[in-house]
Structure formats: C-alpha cells, structure tokens
Amino acid sequence: MTAQAILLTVNGTAQAVTAPPATRLSTGLRDHLGLTGTKVGCDAGDCGACTVLLDGAQACACLVPLAQATGRAVTTVEGLAATPMGAALQRAFLHHGAAQCGICSPGMLMAASELLAAVPRPDEAQAMAALGGVLCRCTGYRKILEAVLEAHAFLGDAPLGNWPAPPPPAAGCAVGARIPRADGVAKVTGADLFGADTAPADALWLRAVRSPTPRARFSFGDWAPVLARHPGLVQVLTAADVPGRNGFGIYPDIKDQPVFSTGELRYRGDVVCALVGDRATLDAIHLDDLPIAFENLPPVTLAGGDALHDRWPDNLLTTGRVVSGDAEAALAASPHVAGIEIETGFVEHAYIEPEAGWAQRVGDRMEVFACTQAPWMDLEEVAGVLGIPHSDVRIIPSACGGGFGGKLDVSIQPMLAIAAWLLRRPVRAVLPRSESMASSTKRHPARITARAGCDAAGRLTGFAFEGAFDTGAYASWGPTVAGRVPVHCMGPYRVPAVAARARAIFTNNPPSGAFRGFGVPQAAIAQEALWDRLADAAGLDRLEFRVLNALRAGDATATGQVLEHSVGLVACLEALRPRWLALREAAAAANARGGPRRHGVGIACMWYGIGNTGMSNPSTMRVTLGPEGLVFHNGAVDIGQGSTTVLLQIAADALGLPVDAFRLVLGDTDLTADAGKTSASRQTFVSGRAAQSAGAALRDAILLRANAGPEARLDWRGGTLLVDGRPLALDAPLEGIGRFDPPTVPLDADGQGIPYATYGFAAQIAALLVDTELGTVRLQRIVAAHDVGRAINPTLVEGQIHGGIAQGIGLALTEEYLPGRTENLHDYLIPTIGDVPAIECILVEDREPLGPHGAKGIGEPALVPTAPAIFSAIRDATGIEVTRIPALPHRLLEAMPR
Amino acid sequence: MTAYRRPTRLTEALALLAEAPLPPLLLAGGTDIYPARAAAEAWMRPVDRPLLDLSALPELAGIEDRGDYHRIGARVTWAALREAALPPWFDALRQAASQVGGAQVQNRATLVGNLCNASPAADGVPPLLALDAEVELAGLGGVRRLPLGGFIRGNRQTALAPGEIATAVLVPKAAPDAAARFEKLGARAYLVISIVMVAAVVEAAVGRITRARIAVGACSPVAQRLPGLEAALAGQPLAQAAAVPAAAHLAALAPIDDVRATAAYRRQAALVLLRRALTLPAEAHAA
Numbered sequence A: 001m002t003a004q005a006i007l008l009t010v011n012g013t014a015q016a017v018t019a020p021p022a023t024r025l026s027t028g029l030r031d032h033l034g035l036t037g038t039k040v041g042c043d044a045g046d047c048g049a050c051t052v053l054l055d056g057a058q059a060c061a062c063l064v065p066l067a068q069a070t071g072r073a074v075t076t077v078e079g080l081a082a083t084p085m086g087a088a089l090q091r092a093f094l095h096h097g098a099a100q101c102g103i104c105s106p107g108m109l110m111a112a113s114e115l116l117a118a119v120p121r122p123d124e125a126q127a128m129a130a131l132g133g134v135l136c137r138c139t140g141y142r143k144i145l146e147a148v149l150e151a152h153a154f155l156g157d158a159p160l161g162n163w164p165a166p167p168p169p170a171a172g173c174a175v176g177a178r179i180p181r182a183d184g185v186a187k188v189t190g191a192d193l194f195g196a197d198t199a200p201a202d203a204l205w206l207r208a209v210r211s212p213t214p215r216a217r218f219s220f221g222d223w224a225p226v227l228a229r230h231p232g233l234v235q236v237l238t239a240a241d242v243p244g245r246n247g248f249g250i251y252p253d254i255k256d257q258p259v260f261s262t263g264e265l266r267y268r269g270d271v272v273c274a275l276v277g278d279r280a281t282l283d284a285i286h287l288d289d290l291p292i293a294f295e296n297l298p299p300v301t302l303a304g305g306d307a308l309h310d311r312w313p314d315n316l317l318t319t320g321r322v323v324s325g326d327a328e329a330a331l332a333a334s335p336h337v338a339g340i341e342i343e344t345g346f347v348e349h350a351y352i353e354p355e356a357g358w359a360q361r362v363g364d365r366m367e368v369f370a371c372t373q374a375p376w377m378d379l380e381e382v383a384g385v386l387g388i389p390h391s392d393v394r395i396i397p398s399a400c401g402g403g404f405g406g407k408l409d410v411s412i413q414p415m416l417a418i419a420a421w422l423l424r425r426p427v428r429a430v431l432p433r434s435e436s437m438a439s440s441t442k443r444h445p446a447r448i449t450a451r452a453g454c455d456a457a458g459r460l461t462g463f464a465f466e467g468a469f470d471t472g473a474y475a476s477w478g479p480t481v482a483g484r485v486p487v488h489c490m491g492p493y494r495v496p497a498v499a500a501r502a503r504a505i506f507t508n509n510p511p512s513g514a515f516r517g518f519g520v521p522q523a524a525i526a527q528e529a530l531w532d533r534l535a536d537a538a539g540l541d542r543l544e545f546r547v548l549n550a551l552r553a554g555d556a557t558a559t560g561q562v563l564e565h566s567v568g569l570v571a572c573l574e575a576l577r578p579r580w581l582a583l584r585e586a587a588a589a590a591n592a593r594g595g596p597r598r599h600g601v602g603i604a605c606m607w608y609g610i611g612n613t614g615m616s617n618p619s620t621m622r623v624t625l626g627p628e629g630l631v632f633h634n635g636a637v638d639i640g641q642g643s644t645t646v647l648l649q650i651a652a653d654a655l656g657l658p659v660d661a662f663r664l665v666l667g668d669t670d671l672t673a674d675a676g677k678t679s680a681s682r683q684t685f686v687s688g689r690a691a692q693s694a695g696a697a698l699r700d701a702i703l704l705r706a707n708a709g710p711e712a713r714l715d716w717r718g719g720t721l722l723v724d725g726r727p728l729a730l731d732a733p734l735e736g737i738g739r740f741d742p743p744t745v746p747l748d749a750d751g752q753g754i755p756y757a758t759y760g761f762a763a764q765i766a767a768l769l770v771d772t773e774l775g776t777v778r779l780q781r782i783v784a785a786h787d788v789g790r791a792i793n794p795t796l797v798e799g800q801i802h803g804g805i806a807q808g809i810g811l812a813l814t815e816e817y818l819p820g821r822t823e824n825l826h827d828y829l830i831p832t833i834g835d836v837p838a839i840e841c842i843l844v845e846d847r848e849p850l851g852p853h854g855a856k857g858i859g860e861p862a863l864v865p866t867a868p869a870i871f872s873a874i875r876d877a878t879g880i881e882v883t884r885i886p887a888l889p890h891r892l893l894e895a896m897p898r
Numbered sequence B: 001m002t003a004y005r006r007p008t009r010l011t012e013a014l015a016l017l018a019e020a021p022l023p024p025l026l027l028a029g030g031t032d033i034y035p036a037r038a039a040a041e042a043w044m045r046p047v048d049r050p051l052l053d054l055s056a057l058p059e060l061a062g063i064e065d066r067g068d069y070h071r072i073g074a075r076v077t078w079a080a081l082r083e084a085a086l087p088p089w090f091d092a093l094r095q096a097a098s099q100v101g102g103a104q105v106q107n108r109a110t111l112v113g114n115l116c117n118a119s120p121a122a123d124g125v126p127p128l129l130a131l132d133a134e135v136e137l138a139g140l141g142g143v144r145r146l147p148l149g150g151f152i153r154g155n156r157q158t159a160l161a162p163g164e165i166a167t168a169v170l171v172p173k174a175a176p177d178a179a180a181r182f183e184k185l186g187a188r189a190y191l192v193i194s195i196v197m198v199a200a201v202v203e204a205a206v207g208r209i210t211r212a213r214i215a216v217g218a219c220s221p222v223a224q225r226l227p228g229l230e231a232a233l234a235g236q237p238l239a240q241a242a243a244v245p246a247a248a249h250l251a252a253l254a255p256i257d258d259v260r261a262t263a264a265y266r267r268q269a270a271l272v273l274l275r276r277a278l279t280l281p282a283e284a285h286a287a
C-alpha cells in the first residue's frame, strides 16, 4: 500500500503529508513537517508533551492517526504566537519561570491556550483541569499555574526578544535579580533542540535489543537469514564489535557495565546487541524473529544469591562509614531512645525527555550530540569504548529535557558512537519511554535501621544508622551513595556520638545511580521520624526540638568538620515558626470538628554537602572578548535548573557589563572547558565561583589593556566595549579564565575529614489531610525555608524548590518503580498539577564566604526534606509511622489503627 | 506498514469488515489502541493489525433523545458527554467523563471505545451498568442490542461478533429527579486509572428510596451491580442510605492485588465509596 498525501492545515498553512494514514500526528508534524516544537515523551497519551490543538481542542498528537487530522486545523507551539493571547502566554511563561528544562512547555502552552481562548481569566480550578493531562517533572507546576492565571496581564505587543521587558538589570546588578532564563525564549517557542529534535537526514537508526528478564544467559544463532530478510538492516552490533573497552561506569576503576553483554544479562533492560538500519526496518523487526536464545537464571536480590561480578564475590560493592564517639554507649545511657526500620522502593527519574541523540565520525574523531548532564564524562566513556584519545571525541550536549541525576550515566552514547565509528555514517537513536524506564538508573531502594537518643531536656546524645542500598546490576553511582549517606544520615544536628554505615549491594535489578540527593532523601526519612518521636518523648514541640539540636556556626559535624560559616538552619526554623504555629492551630481546629479526614502538620530539616564527597571537583569557565564579541564559554550543562542564567549573572557582574552583552557558547566540549558534571547541586557554587573569577580576570585584562583603574566603568554599545566612555581598541582577543575546586579533605576509614566545602540547609513544613477511611493523603500546603547562601536569581531558586518538593511528594506518596510492571507513565505515577499544593518559599541567605556572592546550591536540598515532612504530618494527623515507602493508600490504610 | 481504511458510511464499514482477510482492529479515538502499540513497540513486539477507522461514520455521531431512552453514538467523546446538557441520571456518567485521563484524552476518547476495550477499570462501565444501558451492535445481518452487563464478558473480552461494530450505547430513562453519583478513587489527581470506582443511581419518592441501582468497578474482571445492596436500599429513607452498605453486600466482588492496591484494600475502599456515594442529596464529598 502506498501512502497517499494527507491534507491538513497546520498553523494556518495548508500542508500535504505523505505518510501512512495510521502514522501518529506527532510523527507527521516532527518528521514530515519538521515541526519539532511538538515533543514526544511517551507515545502513549501519558505525558501530554505532544499536546497540540486539533480544531482548537487539545489533543495528544501521539494518539491521533494522521488520517483523522485530514481537513482539520492543527495548531502547534510554532503557531502559538499568532494569537495575542498565545504570545502573552509565552511572555508570562518566561516572566514567571514556568519553563525549566522546557520539554513539557510546548504541551503546557498548547493545553493552556485552549483554555485561555475560551476563558481569558481563568480561576485555579479551571487552569488545573486544563493542564491536568500534561506532566512536568521540573517545575512543580506552581509557576506554570501562575503564568496561565496571569497570562492576560501580558497581552500587548512587547516582543518576545531575548530579554523581554522589563529591561535587563544594569551592569553590576544582575546578581539577585529575577531575570528571565537566558535560554528561555527557545523553550517557549519550541525552537530548543532536544536530543530527538535533530540529526542528519541520512542518519541510520539504532535500536538496542534488551534483556526481557532480570537475569539470563543468552547465545546467538545465525544472523544471516535475518539480514537477508531485512535488507534495511545494515548491521548487528555485539560485544565483538566494540573497538575499545566493552565497559563503562562512573568510577575510573569500575567500568563494569558492558555496552553489549557477553553471555550473561544482569537486569531487565541490559543490552544484548544493537540493530542498525533504516527506521521502517527496525520498527518492523520482532524480537522473536531474532536468533537469540535466552536461558533464564534465578535473579539475585537483596536477600542474596550468586556473585554477579567476579570482582565482588559477596555482591557487596562498597561500604561507607562515619563513626564518632561511642554511639552504643550513648544510646544505652539515654533516657529517651527511639528506633525505626524503613524500606523504600526504586524511584524513576521520569524526565519527560527520553534519552536521544546521534553520533557521527568526522575523520578520526567522534562527535556525539545527545542529552546529558555530564559532557566530559560522556567524552571519557566514548573515548574508552572506541579506544581513541580523549582529544578525538567531541560531545555536543543537546538541550536536556530533565535529568535529576539520570542523565549523568551514559545511555545511548557508547552504542551510537560504536555504530557511527564502524559504519562511518551518522547514527541516531531515540528511546521509547518503556525502554528508557527499563534501562536507565534509579534511586536506590533502601532498607534502613536507625536508632537515636536524647537526654531529658531533649538534647541528642547518639545516633546509630545501618543502611542497605540495592545498587542493582552495575555500580553506577553506588559508591557515591554509600559515601554520602553516612555523612548526612544524622541530619543537620549536633549529635555527639554517631555510628553510621551504608552498604551498596548488587542485585539483578536496574542499576541504581544518582537521583537528586544520592541516598540522602531516603536516610532523612528515618532520621526525621526519630526526631519527632524523641521530641514527643522529651515533651518538646517538634519544631523547637529541632531548633534546640540544630547545627550552628562553630559546631563540629560527625566527620569532625567545624562549620565556620553559613549554617542557616536555625534561621530557617525561626522563619517557619509563625507558619508552624498558625498551621497547627488551624489543623487542631479542623480536627476538633471530627470526621474521617484528619489534618496534620509536619516538619523536617535537611543539610546537603555541595559538590563531590571529599574529592576534587573543579570547574573552569572562560569569558573572551574578540572578533566574535563578548563570549561566555560555559561548559556547565543547564538541565533546566538554570545554570546558564545564573552563571551569566555572576560573570556579568564580575565583569561589570549587563547580561545582554554576552553571546553564549554552551556545553560543547570542543568550545568550552570542563565545568564538571551537573550534579551534587554544585554548578552555582563551584562553576559560579569559576564564572566570577573568569569575569573578574577578563575585567582585569581589559583594564590593563585600557590602562584604566579598578573603578573604571565598562559599557557595551552596539558590539563595542567602552571603558569609561572610550571604545577599547583590541589588537588581539582578551580572555578571562576562572577555575574553582572546593577545598575538601578525603574521609578516613572512620569517615573523618572535610567531605564538603559548604552545605545547604533547609526546613520544610507540610500541612495535609489524611482520609482515614481510604488511606489517601491530600496535601494542603508546603512552607519551605532554605538557606541558599545567596539567591543569585530568586525566581530560579524558587523553581528548584517547587520542583524538588514535587519530586519529594512523589517519593513519599505514589512513585514506585517495579521492573516490568510500572515501566510507563500511567502505572508509574509522578505528581500531576493537581497533586502539588500551594508552596511558600522563604529564602534565607546566610552567605558562604567561598561561594560566588555567598551562594551555595539548591538543586538537591529542595527535595530532601519534603518526604520526611509529609510523613511527619501523617504522623501528626493519625499517629501512624510510615515505614514502607511510598505510602500508597493501601499501605496507609493497613497501618491505620482500627 | 499498517493497512488502514476510513469509510464514511456504516454499510461501507461493515462491508469492509466482512471482506477483510485479516480482521481489522476498530479504531475510534485511539487512546487505548496507540498506547498499547507503544508498549509493544518498546519491547520489539510491533503490532501490524489493519485498522478500520470509525471516526468518519455519521451513523455513530451524537447524543439523541429517542423518547424513552437516549442514544449515545459510538463517536461521542468524554468531553462531549461532560459538556452535554443531560438529565440528572446522567450525572454519574458525566462525573466519570470529567475524571477520565486529562482534558486531551477526554477530547478524543469515546465512551463506546471505553466499553469495547473492556478494562476492569473502565470508568464508563459502572455508571452505565447502574443505568441498565444497552449496547447497540451493527453487522451486515442487522442490528442487535445487548445489555451492557452481557456485552462485556471479561477482562478485555466482549460479545462483539466478528463483522460487528458497536454503534451506540442506549440508556433508558430514569425517574425525572433520579440522582446519580460517581466516586472514583485513584492515587493522584489526574491521569489516573481507578483503584476502585462506584456509581449509584437513586430514585426516590417522598424522601424514601424507590429504586437504587449500584455498580462497582475495578473490583472484579467486569464491573458489577450489587443486587443485594440495591434490595436493602429500597424503601429506606434517603437520609439513611449511607448507613445501609455493609461488607456482605460486596461478597460477589473478586478484587485482585496489583501495583495499584491490594484486594483487601479494594474491598474496604469500595464500601467507603459506596457510603459516600449514597450520602444523598447533600454534596458532601469534595475529597
């Protein structure tokens, strides 16, 4: 059957699409019309990223057969600005910081535009109903809601230029200003190019063949018949084809994850081999047609089993410890002791952009364009699997549609690079949602036992912690989790005696890796539960108990580090106190009225070391002035959290020019220096300091060249730099390079040392109601006080807090990844717009002298206290101790006293 | 490449269906069909069944008042139902309509597709069971009607015969002031498959229940009416209705353990939702 042309109108223009009639409209728009503003996150109606208007009504383009669009009007994000309200909505999104990574933004905008066309000034309930079908994993929805409710205020004819009204802050005033994202316009127009949005027209496609079971041996039969049957199948890649090392992994000495497995498959999703060919051919190939024989083996679990890797005969990857004082003796002598055992599940990052990208061989160099959080680590992995020097690899990060730790590990990059290297043709891949979920890393499930004691006055005496973390089939970030947890697991409190141990254990589960907090969120659940119980035992208010025990500047931690500066926890708690009292009073009044719905208010604190644990993690930034103008070479990948904007603000102020003077060169490893990975909440602190130094260094160079004094005023006029009003003549380009590596001291065998140069602190309150007949929880409000040192851009900081809270809500209540069972976005439930309550952010700025303008980090701190605060509130409402997480309704109801 | 036809008359569609060498899958809004394909494709199990698209058949359009019943055509979407001006006994169905998936799904997905897909958690089934709805089936040999309870045979199984198309659902009229309620329990606010849902259609005179029709979904392979509870409710004062449901009334249900909940939880939750749905007429439950 030959495909006939399907006629439809797209954004007001008649179009003919020659494609099979059952083709998804999303595919027609993206692949046939080049309208890649419509994003694809699942092809299953679950994420809403593909939302377009079909005759004015929102629809998931991935569920619409092209034939049903015949003769109809399709509006995509590319056509949104054609209506005044559409353009206003885009401006509102920019102003409110409603787009972070931006992968959901086109869908959000289109869904909202349907509503606004009918109801220009909607109320919150209407907006929620309109946006309920679009998932966002970054923003926590609150700023999206604000933007939609206030879109009408942005009607007018202000251009959606790079720096929309109001004008950018003057030179030297960018830090602290709520400027819109520097990369925001592309995100609200659909112009941003994510991993799946671009590739050469002649690129071949690659599909990995993956293990359908947790553990199996496999063998290949004869491929010749398959190749003969499918002329479009160009190559089958197996372990034998890997030119370099058939292994990758986060740690330089642990490259345990094979690109292509060799005999044994260690998790559902492990790679057997890869098929390379044209897309139609690959789409039609059935697993059962391939000459692969699987023999299932009994899977290894946390309970035990055979050794998965020869190197670790007992399946114990690593153990982290922190010991100070004699915790057992302290507990034995304490008048009040509490203990808890909790169990958490796998948590999926659920970035809305599945892994995607392409690679090409350029001479004897390899170039990879893909979504990533860590271009320089990708570079090392690609060089390793190809067996070529690092200098022969170029990584060009695409716009990254969410990461949260899940795009720190390579996914498709090694396979793409091997295919493109061997075939000397560009090769691309886009993971389907279920393949993304099955194959990518997860948050470590944890089994935690913890005990703590306090004296009669409520002062903590000792803390003992034992955590077993399921690190899955491969090491990934397991050692990092095992290292970070013992340092953090007693929380930001003065605890004289600590015995903490965390073990990372191999199983035939998906590899557990990095996920916003590296194990600390799981540990915080246990720790904060104990504090509530001890507070009750000591007869103290739960907030006051935390104030009493909070770390303060000058205190020593359990690793023996004396915190000299920027310990803003008490300030956070004090800022929360009035809200705490008021919310508790309101809950008590509501509970006095009776009924099955019980109100509760909970509180939890956290601390979080910024950067790698006791390890060097430098960043280098560069600002140049030359024929290309003023260029900021920034190798830090912005995965939506805002580093592109924040680092620009810092560099601009250090140099003394407004942000709109700069041209940005981002991420590309050929054009930027290694800024380290976007993880561990480090970019604002580490790269920020580097950006500050780079700006200052260029300023020095300029002043030297102009022979001007330190107070000289710089201006940028039409591409020319003025120093005190005079144009600067340049015979050679000038550059400023800044480098920063936070000072740390590695931990010894007892976990003593200086693991981090600085820490973020926070306390959050959750107010909620529990339906005691159904075990359901309805959140009413979160109040979040965060010591960020300095908020370089308060809108972006709030955005991180909102997004972290939303992920904390999911962790606490609904998210549980079960291999093979919840590997899609309708069985794996991340919060929707209706699940995130109103959030109040209180920014505490206790400056960190090492940080740029005193700034620390916020990415991970935002998430850590949310789940513990929710469980604290559930405890307050019902007396229930949640020990099996997430607290799905049936688990809560089971725990309910009868 | 999937073979695809999109006829514009029912007779043409039925003829195509009759002569197709490989039975095509009937396609309405596609909101069940396309996700199922995506799930299969992700694990290299592509489906290549031909599709017969019903979306251009005029005979399947619209909601009509036919005197003693309403006919809801197979092309009618959840959004159309949600927005339609319908008598109060449709309230449960319309409440379900506004809670299916999100707005995008409601705009595209059909009620009849929901019935034909025959998921145990299909939100359309309990409200229609409680209305004694029938499914209208057309084949080359003519049109037949089946009660909804007989049409859905099991998990993903219907009585649709080869060569047949479900053209409409027919809903007999209830007493003019019949009240209808739908209670859906899911683990998040939108885009959520029901853990349990119940529908109640209650007719009353002078404050006493004359007829109650109650159905529970997601607690058995096919949603079920609860005749024991219905009998117990008959004659009760409206104000007491919520006190009537008891565990024994749920004996015929056969809930299962799955990723969403345990069987025991479903049983318990069904009872709670029944009591809430029967808290009539007060609008008490904005959970």
Ligand SMILES: Cc1cc2nc3c(=O)[nH]c(=O)nc-3n(C[C@H](O)[C@H](O)[C@H](O)COP(=O)(O)OP(=O)(O)OC[C@H]3O[C@@H](n4cnc5c(N)ncnc54)[C@H](O)[C@@H]3O)c2cc1C
Pocket: A044, A045, A046, A826, B025, B026, B027, B028, B029, B030, B031, B032, B033, B034, B035, B054, B074, B099, B100, B101, B102, B105, B108, B109, B110, B111, B112, B113, B114, B115, B116, B117, B121, B122, B123, B124, B160, B164, B165, B166, B167, B191, B192, B193, B194
């Ligand atoms: C994101 C998302 C959320 C969802 N949420 C919910 C929810 O909350 N509650 C719920 O109940 N469902 C939900 N669904 C499922 C789905 O939307 C419904 O079942 C929908 O009503 C199916 O209608 P459709 O027109 O899209 O059917 P299709 O996908 O077109 O068809 C569904 C099935 O019915 C058959 N069929 C369709 N029409 C006919 C006909 N006229 N005659 C015979 N057979 C026919 C098809 O062959 C197919 O087997 C959700 C789906 C998605 C994608």
Ligand code: FES
Pocket: A039, A040, A041, A042, A043, A044, A045, A046, A047, A048, A049, A050, A051, A060, A061, A062, A063
């Ligand atoms: S891609 Fe269409 S809903 Fe996710």
Ligand code: FES
Pocket: A098, A099, A100, A101, A102, A103, A104, A105, A135, A136, A137, A138, A139, A352, A401, A402, A640
């Ligand atoms: S901004 Fe919504 S998913 Fe990233």
